[in-house]
Amino acid sequence: MKNLIIxxxxxxYGSGFLEYLLPELRxxxxxxxxxxxxxxARPGGISHEAYTEAVAKSMQSLSIAVHGIHEFDDPxxxxxxxxxxxxxxxxxxxxxxxxxxxxxIDPLRIVLDKGTPYLGTSAGSNIVAxxxxxxxxxxxxxxxxxxxxxxxxxxxxxxxxxxIKNSTHKGETRPTRIKEFHVYNSETVLGLREGSWISVxxxxxxxxxxxxxxxxxRNMNPFEIETDSDLGILLT
Amino acid sequence: MKNLIIxxxxxxYGSGFLEYLLPELRxxxxxxxxxxxxxxARPGGISHEAYTEAVAKSMQSLSIAVHGIHEFDDPxxxxxxxxxxxxxxxxxxxxxxxxxxxxxIDPLRIVLDKGTPYLGTSAGSNIVAxxxxxxxxxxxxxxxxxxxxxxxxxxxxxxxxxxIKNSTHKGETRPTRIKEFHVYNSETVLGLREGSWISVxxxxxxxxxxxxxxxxxRNMNPFEIETDSDLGILLT
Numbered sequence: 001m002k003n004l005i006i007x008x009x010x011x012x013y014g015s016g017f018l019e020y021l022l023p024e025l026r027x028x029x030x031x032x033x034x035x036x037x038x039x040x041a042r043p044g045g046i047s048h049e050a051y052t053e054a055v056a057k058s059m060q061s062l063s064i065a066v067h068g069i070h071e072f073d074d075p076x077x078x079x080x081x082x083x084x085x086x087x088x089x090x091x092x093x094x095x096x097x098x099x100x101x102x103x104x105i106d107p108l109r110i111v112l113d114k115g116t117p118y119l120g121t122s123a124g125s126n127i128v129a130x131x132x133x134x135x136x137x138x139x140x141x142x143x144x145x146x147x148x149x150x151x152x153x154x155x156x157x158x159x160x161x162x163x164i165k166n167s168t169h170k171g172e173t174r175p176t177r178i179k180e181f182h183v184y185n186s187e188t189v190l191g192l193r194e195g196s197w198i199s200v201x202x203x204x205x206x207x208x209x210x211x212x213x214x215x216x217x218r219n220m221n222p223f224e225i226e227t228d229s230d231l232g233i234l235l236t
Numbered sequence: 237m238k239n240l241i242i243x244x245x246x247x248x249y250g251s252g253f254l255e256y257l258l259p260e261l262r263x264x265x266x267x268x269x270x271x272x273x274x275x276x277a278r279p280g281g282i283s284h285e286a287y288t289e290a291v292a293k294s295m296q297s298l299s300i301a302v303h304g305i306h307e308f309d310d311p312x313x314x315x316x317x318x319x320x321x322x323x324x325x326x327x328x329x330x331x332x333x334x335x336x337x338x339x340x341i342d343p344l345r346i347v348l349d350k351g352t353p354y355l356g357t358s359a360g361s362n363i364v365a366x367x368x369x370x371x372x373x374x375x376x377x378x379x380x381x382x383x384x385x386x387x388x389x390x391x392x393x394x395x396x397x398x399x400i401k402n403s404t405h406k407g408e409t410r411p412t413r414i415k416e417f418h419v420y421n422s423e424t425v426l427g428l429r430e431g432s433w434i435s436v437x438x439x440x441x442x443x444x445x446x447x448x449x450x451x452x453x454r455n456m457n458p459f460e461i462e463t464d465s466d467l468g469i470l471l472t
Contacts, residue, residue: 013404044412045419091416093375133376138413139329140369141420142382159407168249170430171395176280177374180327183281184377194406 002151003028003117006128007197008158008209010089010121018058018121020195024208026062028117029084034065036082040098041090041123051088079107082116089122089158092135096127097143109149122158125192129155134181134189136174152200153188154234155181160191160214175214175222182218188234189216190225198231205231238387239264239353242364243433244394244445246325246357254294254357256431260444262298264353265320270301272318276334277326277359287324315343318352325358325394328371332363333379345385358394361428365391370417370425372410388436389424390470391417396427396450411450411458418454424470425452426461434467441467 005021005028012020029035039051052068059066064084072078079085085108087095099105112118118128126132127148134155163173172180178189192198196209207213212224215234225233241257241264248256265271275287288304295302302322308314315321321344323331335341348354354364362368363384370391399409408416414425428434432445443449448460451470461469 009406011406013406042416042419043408045416094416094420133378134374136374136407138370138372138417139375139382140413140417142369146375146378159405161405161407169395169397170245170247170249171372171397172279177376180278180281180330181374181376183278184330 001115001202002113002200003115004112004128004151004200005119005197006125006152006156006192006200007119007121008125008160008192009194012195016058017054021119021197022061024197024199025119028119029062029064032064032084032117034067034083035059036069036078036085037066038069038085038087038095038124040069041088041092041095043088043090046090051090055086055088075102075104076107079104079111082111084117084119085111086119087121087124087127089124091140092123092126092132092137093139093141093143095123096132096146096148097141099127100143100145105149109151112149112151125156125158125198128152130187131155131185133185133187134178152198152205154231155187155189157189157191157216160193175216178216178222182216186218188218190214190231190234191216191222196227203232205234207231237351237438238349238436239351240348240364240387240436241355241433242361242388242392242428242436243355243357244361244396244428245430248431252294253290257355257433258294258297260433260435261355264355265298265300268300268320268353270303270319271295272305272314272321273302274305274321274323274331274335274360276305277324277328277331279324279326282326287326291322291324311338311340312343315340315347318347320353320355321347322355323357323360323363325360327376328359328362328368328373329375329377329379331359332368332382332384333377335363336379336381341385345387348385348387361392361394361434364388366423367391367421369421370414388434388441390467391423391425393425393427393452396429411452414452414458418452422454424454426450426467426470427452427458432463439468441470443467
């Protein structure tokens with residue numbers, strides 16, 4: 001039974017790393033003593049060691065020990081044996097390419113499908129979807145494919161931003177980019193605002209956090225979905 | 237002798253399509269009667285016909301006839317025979333993938349290297365660089381590679397935006413993204429603000445337009461370069 005938290009961001013403005021999620025994580029990780037952290041997305045090019053250290057610090061208040069996957073000789077076995085797994089944010093292309101090169105896509109999908117508790121933030125949330133073609137990140141490396149774990153039936157747009165009214169900038173807005181995505185792809189996209197997350201328990205998917213989210217479906221106008229809504233509606 | 241205009245954007249705020257560039261284009265295209273337009277980037281998913289129509293309208297005041305490359309049975313020959321070429325903006329991944337599928341990368345590089353006058357805007361500017369890994373676009377399709385025409389010795393970041401002061405958003409700023417690019421890549425990146433362009437005549441490269449640009453070099457702090465500067469400095 002899938003048991004996932006899929007968060008737009010690790011950090012909200014004016015708050016520490018993962019701080020806003022701690023009440024939810026206390027419940028999500030309640031029987032967990034150790035967490036496997038996958039630091040491959042490397043925000044700002046940070047080292048695996050430094051990134052893992054930041055996660056370990058944030059998990060202290062939950063009394064959870066954190067180990068980075070880079071500490072293990074056999075990362076596939078580390079995934080199979082993990083009590084719980086967290087994939088942090090950074091660059092989605094860098095993350096996906098590392099998982100592909102180390103042949104960890106299938107092992108990760110298998111354990112998450114079986115119920116290993118998972119936390120994804122930002123890039124770590126994008127990879128739970130059918131593909132990462134709705135990332136906001138810069139394609140600084142080139143993965144062999146943009147297909148991802150496909151554990152939920154829709155794509156994520158993390159750090160979702162509403163268009164800025166009266167902007168003079170001519171670069172595309174987020175809704176314009178997602179509309180272009182739907183010229184070539186059929187997956188529904190959920191625009192997840194910073195501070196919101198999706199809770200997946202088996203086939204039950206709920207939108208959580210303080211904000212509504214925006215649903216983009218092919219050939220339809222985008223619409224808002226309220227927090228605490230059942231996201232099963234996105235399946236049909 | 238290369239003869240390129242590489243513009244951040246086709247359109248600036250409060251002005252019509254290509255309007256701000258018309259004085260420059262009058263000179264750039266002064267002996268040109270017909271222009272080959274490559275509409276493959278499809279901004280907003282627009283059809284090749286509609287996009288070409290918009291370009292034709294904008295070129296009326298220069299008395300230049302515009303033909304879309306999709307009108308030709310043999311697009312490679314159309315490139316070889318073109319008096320001048322314009323590649324418009326839209327989605328850089330969509331543009332690059334179309335050029336790859338139609339095997340037009342090499343033909344385009346060859347004629348531009350020989351001196352066919354060229355205009356690129358946004359995505360059409362990104363492709364002139366060594367690679368498109370500093371695009372802002374969403375990876376809605378997956379090209380086989382992100383290598384591009386390599387006609388200039390640095391990458392472009394089109395529609396360059398300065399970080400918004402006191403922003404509460406936790407998504408990456410443009411400088412953060414380009415800094416991450418330099419963890420994995422060595423190419424210098426020019427952050428080109430909307431309204432600015434690069435004029436390339438042979439090996440002479442000048443920054444033009446109302447704004448300074450931002451130079452990002454690996455392992456260096458970014459710095460501003462004034463308009464009318466010789467971009468040869470970026471070569472060394």
